[in-house]
Amino acid sequence: xxxxxIKLSIRIVLSVLCFLFTTLWLIPVIASLVTSFRTYDDIxxxxxWSIPKSLTFNNFIEAWNRGGLxxxxxxxxxxxxxxxxxxxxxxxxxxxxxxxxxxxxxxxxLFIFVAGMMLPFQILLLPVFKLTDALNIYDTYWALIIFxxxxxxxxxxxxxxxxMHTMPEEILEAARVDGCSEFRVYWQIMxxxxxxxxxxxxxxxxTWIFNDFLWAxxxxxxxxxxxxxxxxxTLVGQYIMEWTVITAGSMIAALPTVIVFLFLQRYFVSGLxxxxxxx
Amino acid sequence: xxxLLLFLMWVIGPMLYTFYLSFTNWDGxxxxxxxxxxxYIRLFKDPVFQIALLNNLKWLVSLITVPVIMGLGLAMALNxxxxxxxxxxxxxxxxxxxxxxxxxxxxxxxYHPAGGLINNTLHxxxxxxxxxxxxxxxxxxxxxxxxxxxxxxxxxxMILYLAGLQSIDSTLVDAAKVDGCNSWQLFRRIIFPLLxxxxxxxxxxxxxxxxxxxxxxxxxxxxxxxxxxSVLANFMYIEAFNNYKMGYGAAxxxxxxxxxxxxxxxxxxxxxxxxxxx
Numbered sequence: 001x002x003x004x005x006i007k008l009s010i011r012i013v014l015s016v017l018c019f020l021f022t023t024l025w026l027i028p029v030i031a032s033l034v035t036s037f038r039t040y041d042d043i044x045x046x047x048x049w050s051i052p053k054s055l056t057f058n059n060f061i062e063a064w065n066r067g068g069l070x071x072x073x074x075x076x077x078x079x080x081x082x083x084x085x086x087x088x089x090x091x092x093x094x095x096x097x098x099x100x101x102x103x104x105x106x107x108x109x110l111f112i113f114v115a116g117m118m119l120p121f122q123i124l125l126l127p128v129f130k131l132t133d134a135l136n137i138y139d140t141y142w143a144l145i146i147f148x149x150x151x152x153x154x155x156x157x158x159x160x161x162x163x164m165h166t167m168p169e170e171i172l173e174a175a176r177v178d179g180c181s182e183f184r185v186y187w188q189i190m191x192x193x194x195x196x197x198x199x200x201x202x203x204x205x206x207t208w209i210f211n212d213f214l215w216a217x218x219x220x221x222x223x224x225x226x227x228x229x230x231x232x233x234t235l236v237g238q239y240i241m242e243w244t245v246i247t248a249g250s251m252i253a254a255l256p257t258v259i260v261f262l263f264l265q266r267y268f269v270s271g272l273x274x275x276x277x278x279x
Numbered sequence: 280x281x282x283l284l285l286f287l288m289w290v291i292g293p294m295l296y297t298f299y300l301s302f303t304n305w306d307g308x309x310x311x312x313x314x315x316x317x318x319y320i321r322l323f324k325d326p327v328f329q330i331a332l333l334n335n336l337k338w339l340v341s342l343i344t345v346p347v348i349m350g351l352g353l354a355m356a357l358n359x360x361x362x363x364x365x366x367x368x369x370x371x372x373x374x375x376x377x378x379x380x381x382x383x384x385x386x387x388x389x390y391h392p393a394g395g396l397i398n399n400t401l402h403x404x405x406x407x408x409x410x411x412x413x414x415x416x417x418x419x420x421x422x423x424x425x426x427x428x429x430x431x432x433x434x435x436x437m438i439l440y441l442a443g444l445q446s447i448d449s450t451l452v453d454a455a456k457v458d459g460c461n462s463w464q465l466f467r468r469i470i471f472p473l474l475x476x477x478x479x480x481x482x483x484x485x486x487x488x489x490x491x492x493x494x495x496x497x498x499x500x501x502x503x504x505x506x507x508x509s510v511l512a513n514f515m516y517i518e519a520f521n522n523y524k525m526g527y528g529a530a531x532x533x534x535x536x537x538x539x540x541x542x543x544x545x546x547x548x549x550x551x552x553x554x555x556x557x
Contacts, residue, residue: 015361022370028385028430029373031396035388048399094282109283114550116290118487118543122515122532126300126525127293150289153282211378213494218520229380233498236384243388243395250384254377261376265369268376272435273442 036060036248043244059248063235067245069252071224072231076256079144079216079227080209086149087156087205088198094153095160095194096186100172110161117154121214124151129218143219144227148209156201159274163197164190200271203264207257228253294536300529307523318530327506328531331514334421338489338510341425342432343482350436350481351474355466357437358444368441372434379431379494386427387499390414414500417507424495424508432488436481443477444470476549483546490539511535 023030035043037055046053064070098110132143167190175185191198213229220226226234232253239245261268301318305311322328353371357364374382389396390413398410413423447470455469493512496502502509502517511531519528 011359011361014356015363018356018361018367019363022367025430025433026370026373028389028396032385032388035396043394047403048394048396049403090282090285111547112283112291113286114547115543116286116294118539118546119290119294120487120491120512120532120535120539121493122512122528123297123536124290124293125297125516125532126519126529127296128289130296131289131293146285147289150285153286154290157282207376211380213378213380213497217497229378232380232384236387236498241394243391246384247388250381254381257376257378258373261373262369269372269438269442272438 032247033251035244036251038244040242040244059244060252062245063249063252067235067238067249068223068231069228069235069249072226072228073252073256075141075225075231076210076227076229079141079148080206082145083148083152083209084202084205086145087152088202090149091153091156091201092160092191092194092198093186094157095164096190098157098161099164099167100169110158113154113157117151117158125214125218128215132219138219139221139225141225144212144215147215147219148212152205152209156205159201159271160194160197163194163274167193196267196270197274199264200267200274203260203267204271206260207268210257297529297532297536300526301533303526303529305525305529307525311526314526318527321527322530322534327509327514328511330506331509331511334508334510335490335492337421338425338428338492339486341429342485342489345429346432346436346485347478347481349433351440353433353437354440354444355470358441368437371437374431374433375435375438377431379428380498382427382431383495383498386423386430386495387414390423390499415504417504420500420504420508424499427499428492428495432485436485439477439481440474443474447473479549480546483542483549486542487539487546490535 031048034052035048036059037057038052039054039056039058042050042053094113098106128147129138132138132147137143137146171193172185172189175189176182180188210227211229212227213233216227216230217233220230223231223234232249235249236246239249300311302313302315303311304314304317353367357368361367377385388394392398392410392412392415395413397413401407401410411419414420451469451473452465455465460468491512492510493516496508496510496513497516500508502513512535515528515531515535518524518531
């Protein structure tokens, strides 16, 4: 597709149009950002399109301290990081087994993983709620960590299995002949080769788990444990009319995933395409 | 195998258990009693169920048309060498990394009748008559929420189409040009057919996503006004966790599952067919 060449003049017009359209597309974010630096009274009195009289950081401070983001944000990381490590480790093991060994039920297991990852969450809500209660982990970090880790195994195992499948068998065979145990073959040969796919999955899974709202809503009650997603919902209730604080809170909440995306864009995009295009 | 056990315990097992619950009158406290298909009979007579189902249909149609067309258009435009294509790509994709909660809050503010961006802008340019209570109108509210979902989805579809375009063999395109194809013919006869497999996947994923929609409705309207923005996922949540009709909620979940299952099946056939050949 590199071969598509268009006349220079058309290209310039097209790119100007694209830029205008892009700016328009990002107006929700840009406008929220501007709002969060202004005072509530200023916007209420003079409207959004007036020239701001003064800029302030107070909205951010308010959202961070009294809005509770100071403890919601760390909670999100406490939940997300163990999930990431657990899912990637377990799914790389699973993917290795599914890609390298022929055993009865191999295809069936792959089928279960792929089908499971697409289920509507509602079909799982009640029993998972009940299960965490029975295991005495309801309303603890563990409930979310164990559930997310288990659920995301479907997608990760599927992607890693496909990725590992493309590796030449000869490399592994050579190691086995040299007397490597099966776990060492996996750990010292397959794992390093799979790192690009793992990186892609890690960025994607970070965003997904970090952004989860529904499960945090169902499995956590204590305000002290809430991650930023359900925490933000609480904040909206608290500052129902003060839009400047709410937009400031949204900007803080958006920061982690936006940073991950900006720095690891390449991985992020390849993760999405690994899952969907190559299939 | 630990991964499989965990997955069976937390995903497949619960799914089957929900089927069982849907035939009971469980309320979350007392023990569940088997009541046959009573839940389902009630469900089909419930007016909120019909509203939710219709709203899910609106979501579905919107998500498989607007983002797909826009995403494909953007991908086509950005695939030719426009200066600044990287920045534009990143800008369109950025909304996808924001959580639905943040998108919901940003759009909730934009739609706000007094302080919101939309009405502020309309007043500023003298279109006062157009300044409505966007989310408080039973007719408009669902479409307003869907607009937020579409805004988030476009970049995602664009990325998938860009990947699809990159995998097209450029000799095919060159050959068509040598044969005198114009741009439209090239797109219509060569590129679009080659993108058909990825289009099927994008449409299926969008359909499944549309049935999963919950967060945006929850944060923007909670299903109101007068249930007009309710979707199945929210309807289920409210019945099960606010009204403690867990058996009834399970029945709603089963209906959602049955609708989704059709599309999961289509997706699986696409995806696993290539796998089976190994």
